[in-house]
Amino acid sequence: MFAAVTLVSAFFVVTIRNIVYSAFSLLFTFFGVAGIYVLLGADFVAVVQLIVYVGGILILMLFGVMLTNKITNVEIKTGTINIVPATIGVALLSGALLAALINSNWKTLPVQAPMPTTALLGTMLIQDYLLVFELLGIILLIALIGAASMARRGKV
Amino acid sequence: MSEIGLNHFLVVSTLLFSMGIYAIVTRKNAIMVLMGVELILNSANINFIAFTRYGNFGLQGHLIALFVIVLAAAEAAIALAIVLNIYKTLATVNVDEVDSLKD
Numbered sequence: 001m002f003a004a005v006t007l008v009s010a011f012f013v014v015t016i017r018n019i020v021y022s023a024f025s026l027l028f029t030f031f032g033v034a035g036i037y038v039l040l041g042a043d044f045v046a047v048v049q050l051i052v053y054v055g056g057i058l059i060l061m062l063f064g065v066m067l068t069n070k071i072t073n074v075e076i077k078t079g080t081i082n083i084v085p086a087t088i089g090v091a092l093l094s095g096a097l098l099a100a101l102i103n104s105n106w107k108t109l110p111v112q113a114p115m116p117t118t119a120l121l122g123t124m125l126i127q128d129y130l131l132v133f134e135l136l137g138i139i140l141l142i143a144l145i146g147a148a149s150m151a152r153r154g155k156v
Numbered sequence: 157m158s159e160i161g162l163n164h165f166l167v168v169s170t171l172l173f174s175m176g177i178y179a180i181v182t183r184k185n186a187i188m189v190l191m192g193v194e195l196i197l198n199s200a201n202i203n204f205i206a207f208t209r210y211g212n213f214g215l216q217g218h219l220i221a222l223f224v225i226v227l228a229a230a231e232a233a234i235a236l237a238i239v240l241n242i243y244k245t246l247a248t249v250n251v252d253e254v255d256s257l258k259d
Contacts, residue, residue: 006168010175010195019185026191033172033198036165040209045201045221052225057194057232064187064236068243081252086181094174101166108162108210120215121222129219136226143230147237 006032019069023061030054041114044121165206172199184250186239190232197228 009028016022030053037046125133172195179192201221208217243249246256 007171007175010172013175013179013191013195019188022188022191026194029172029195030198033202036168036202037205039160040165040205042205042208042218042221045205045218045225048222048225049201052229053194053198056229060232060236061187061191064190064239067240068187068249081184082182086178090174090178090181093177094170097170097173098167101170102163106162106210109212111209117215117218121218124215124219132223136223140226140230143234147233150234150237151240153241 005029006036019065020062023058023065026061027054027058030058041117043114043116044118162206162210165202169199169202169206172196172202184252186242186249186251186254187236189251190235190239194228194232197224200224 006029009025009032012025013022013029016025030049034046034049034054037043037049176192176195176199179195180189183189183192201224204217204221204224207213208215239249242254246254248254
């Protein structure tokens, strides 16, 4: 069910020509992916997905769409190129990947009942992965400062 | 329908990945290319979390998925700033018309 929502809306994302519509289908794709995370027992990651992707990245994308088109332009279309070779190439690629992963014999554990993961993740984040955590903080800070200064350049 | 296993999630993420590649290759608009990148990152995350669920890795896959989400947020912010700059200087966001390094 979630997989169907995800795949159908992702298909619309890549095929609809109106860029605003495809941004909104991307919303449903992200919701579907969050549902898949819940099915896989990853509650914290699902919530983070909802907050960061739906709340942050998608809004950013919509701002980008609005700022890079003329507002009076109702029909916001976007062109496509290389349809035929791209379709063939992507079909070949996904066929090869699917064949590889279906034919491989994954050793899987029997599935346990999903547990709440938030406390465990928090503990891991400030013990074993403290360095990565701090580095991510620095990366985010630098990225935000850089984005702000780049987007404002020339206006000051 | 048989019981849902690891393979089902891997198939979903593979299809998502292919659509991301398709969006990157075919779309002209830079923002659509960004959306393709986001689709690919999401499919990688689904893989990480599916292997965490069905394998014996503890919760490391969840952590990596969180790191990927954070990096995707940073990447989207930077990329949109670059796209805005391109639009301001060249008045287009189509990646096939952006072909000058210096004006």
